Amino acid sequence: MVNSTVSVVGGDDEINPSLLTFIEKYVNSFAKWDLIRFFHDLPYSVESAETVAHATGRDPDSVVRALQELTQLGLVESSVVQSGETLYMLTSDHAMRTLVNSFILACDNAQFRVRAIYHVIRALQTEVRS
Numbered sequence: 001m002v003n004s005t006v007s008v009v010g011g012d013d014e015i016n017p018s019l020l021t022f023i024e025k026y027v028n029s030f031a032k033w034d035l036i037r038f039f040h041d042l043p044y045s046v047e048s049a050e051t052v053a054h055a056t057g058r059d060p061d062s063v064v065r066a067l068q069e070l071t072q073l074g075l076v077e078s079s080v081v082q083s084g085e086t087l088y089m090l091t092s093d094h095a096m097r098t099l100v101n102s103f104i105l106a107c108d109n110a111q112f113r114v115r116a117i118y119h120v121i122r123a124l125q126t127e128v129r130s
Contacts (some may be wrong), residue, residue, distance in 0.1 A: 028123035040091035
């Protein structure tokens, strides 16, 4: 169930504006969607890109790119350990974690998922054209 202050879809079957903004900014690829779900499900996990790639079944190079982009956007935090390896974790920012939680909970609604998938595909098509 989504937080009562954030409805999944509006009366006209459109995605709630705050969730739409979240999708457009952070979930503009299916790889990022998978990474957001991974860190939502393991919110205190600190992992390498290789571990995240293995856990999500994604190509390590695409995971590295997506993690770097999410880090630049502030959704994921990174740190370089003594061995030189970069480790990633979900942001500690409470407001951002709340948005992540709202998005993942909204994904339980089939109508929301279909609309979110549409927006991800549209973002990917726009990226290809650029």
